[in-house]
Amino acid sequence: MMARVCVLLALLMTSAVVTADIQVTNAGLRELIPGQNNTVAYLQLHNSGLEGRQLIAVESNFAQRAEMHTQIMTDGMMRMRKLDKLDIGAFETVVFTAGGHHIMLYGMDKRLNAKDRCLVLIFINGERLPVTLELQSLADSTLKSHTHDH
Numbered sequence: 155m156m157a158r159v160c161v162l163l164a165l166l167m168t169s170a171v172v173t174a175d176i177q178v179t180n181a182g183l184r185e186l187i188p189g190q191n192n193t194v195a196y197l198q199l200h201n202s203g204l205e206g207r208q209l210i211a212v213e214s215n216f217a218q219r220a221e222m223h224t225q226i227m228t229d230g231m232m233r234m235r236k237l238d239k240l241d242i243g244a245f246e247t248v249v250f251t252a253g254g255h256h257i258m259l260y261g262m263d264k265r266l267n268a269k270d271r272c273l274v275l276i277f278i279n280g281e282r283l284p285v286t287l288e289l290q291s292l293a294d295s296t297l298k299s300h301t302h303d304h
């Protein structure tokens with residue numbers, strides 16, 4: 155069922171006109187910590203188009219809710235804040251990574267180990283860009299520094 159959703163999303167993508175402007179790389183999903191049902195996804199977006207783009211939401215087929223977050227330093231503490239929109243200027247690269255922007259996934263179901271994990275990036279012009287996330291093991295040292303206790 156989930157795999158069929160991914161195929162459908164991919165078909166929607168090919169019918170969109172302007173998705174070629176956004177290239178997604180390093181799209182990864184951190185493996186769920188035992189006992190938790192929230193995790194994070196990271197990716198890198200590059201806008202190769204002449205016009206700025208605005209990301210306004212994210213959705214996923216495996217979590218109840220997905221949000222864009224950033225981390226800011228407040229009173230010497232790193233805190234997370236929800237991003238309602240994110241601009242990607244012409245020729246700009248925006249990186250979601252540990253310690254910075256990230257995609258928060260809440261209420262993960264038991265299908266985490268299914269082969270396909272689709273995240274859909276939703277732009278202000280209505281365009282939906284599906285991204286397949288690679289599952290990244292907790293042992294991957296590049297992911298260890300992120301904590302999410304909110």
Ligand SMILES: [Cu+2]
Pocket residue numbers: 223234256258302
């Ligand atoms: Cu967060």
